Amino acid sequence: MKKILFVTSEAHPLIKTGGLADVSSSLPKALAELGQDVRLILPNYGALNLNNQVNFCSEFTVGTHTIRLLETKLPDSSVLVWLIDCPEYFGMAGNPYVDGFGHSYANNAERFALFCRAAIEVAMNRVEIDWKADIVHCNDWQTGLIPALLSMEYECPQTVFTIHNMAYQGLFSGLTASVLQLQPELLSPDGLEFHSMISFIKGGIAYADKITTVSPTYALDIQTPELGYGLEGLLIYRNEDLTGIINGIDDDWNPEHDALIAQKYSVKSLPDKVVNKTALQTRLNLPVDENVFLMGLISRLVEQKGIDLILDCFAELLSLPIQIVILGSGDKDFEKRLNQFAAAYPHKMSLTLGYDESLAHLIEAGADVFLMPSRFEPCGLNQMYSQSYGTLPIVRKTGGLADTVIDTLPDTIANQTATGFVFNEESAGALLETVKRAVLLHSFPVAWKQLQTNAMTRDFSWKSSAEQYLDLYESIE
Ligand code: ADP
DSSP, X not given: OOEEEEEOSOBTTTBOSSHHHHHHHHHHHHHHHTTOEEEEEEEOOTTOOOOSOOEEEEEEEETTEEEEEEEEEOTTSOOEEEEEEOHHHHOSSSOSSBOTTSOBOTTHHHHHHHHHHHHHHHHTTOSSSOOOOSEEEEESGGGTHHHHHHTTSSSOOEEEEEESOTTOOOEEOTTHHHHTTOOGGGGSTTTTEETTEEEHHHHHHHHOSEEEESSXXXXXXXXXXXXXXXXXXXHHHTGGGEEEOOOOBOTTSOTTTOTTSSSOOOGGGGGGHXXXXXXXXXXXXXOOOSSSEEEEEEEEESGGGTHHHXXXXXXXXXXXXXXXXXXXXXXXXXXXXXXXXXXXXXTTEEXXXXXXXXXXXXXXXXXXXXXXXXXXXXXXSHHHHHHHTTOEXXXXXXXXXXXHOOBOOHHHHHTTOOOBEEEOSSSHHHHHHHHHHHHHHHTOHHHHHHHHHHHHTSOOBHHHHHHHHHHHHHHOX
């Protein structure tokens, strides 16, 4: 049994701004179920959504700050969570990283450096709780200083650094090095220095024993100039220690048990799926039609997700015999342009701007296909949810999408592995052609049902991902 300290800046349902929060609760739970002694550690933000009891554990100092270590449980699990309580840095309500105007807090470097140092005190068993980590599993730039700082310690635990999105690097002015009192040995171009700045993510990439990212293809993608953001050279250098492990999906996203949909169903009762389609059409004021090809999209409306590719061919797309349902929010220009199409095609398109968990579930259950034309995608969740709902994903061949969706081709139809539709080129034309391919196949119900069956019987469980992390922990010498 390994003692694993899982260090993260967010964990669902305590605090969430993105997919990192989902991984940070699901993976520790799955590791605990595999018999591991896993503890979570995160800052005690003012905005934490705490339902379980919180107990005081110990008090210690980091630099001039007094830290209280608090302890609670992750809701609906036995996983223990340690909270780093330092009100002057984490006490404010609201988003953990940015203020009400979306600007990063000016002292983010100090805040997360303190978090890293406090986590190290816990990992090294220096806070009177009689627990020393074997593995410190760090996530994203907020925890990147941990492998760097631990490399300066004797008898330190082994470290794993997981990159959930290379686009966020924790870059700070070079002056930060002295503010944070970082040892000079760490400041070379082989270390934290990045073009005269300090890069927190480099601390993880340069110093961790093992580096992971959330899909095998994204592990390759980030070794290219397009998606390496200037760190592709270092990633290529560390290539032997870099692997990709696909995230799992939670059982909340299972049409057999989903309480948020109109009619539960499974691969054995696939005809029941259509009840969700008519419920979705009714709810969104679209013409109720069981046979129309219904396309769903749930996404942050940002360039990463390829929204502009859709907009570039939207008129042609909407001239096909289809309906399209979009749920999302984000870039104001994308929202405006989507709204114009929604106004022009009220019988074919529904646009819901905002965040709506229950509508998201109904779209997954009610649509025939799910559109995800991302420019890059570290892992992606919706294409996996979609497959478990028998809603075939149409995706661009990038990152986790390339790893989890098997294109419908003569050979994959024949060997019953096809689960969706994949296109390679980052263009509206390629997207449109692929939608047309799916529309055509949808007119063959027997073939379509086989694709749905292939998709719904795949294993996207957290258990299989957690087993791969465990193998990785055990492989570190
Ligand atoms: P990313 O983390 O890059 O946004 P993922 O596919 O990994 O993309 O995860 C996105 C998650 O957020 C999914 O669970 C998706 O259903 C959910 N989501 C995104 N936008 C919305 C929305 N407007 N309403 C409800 N859920 C949303």
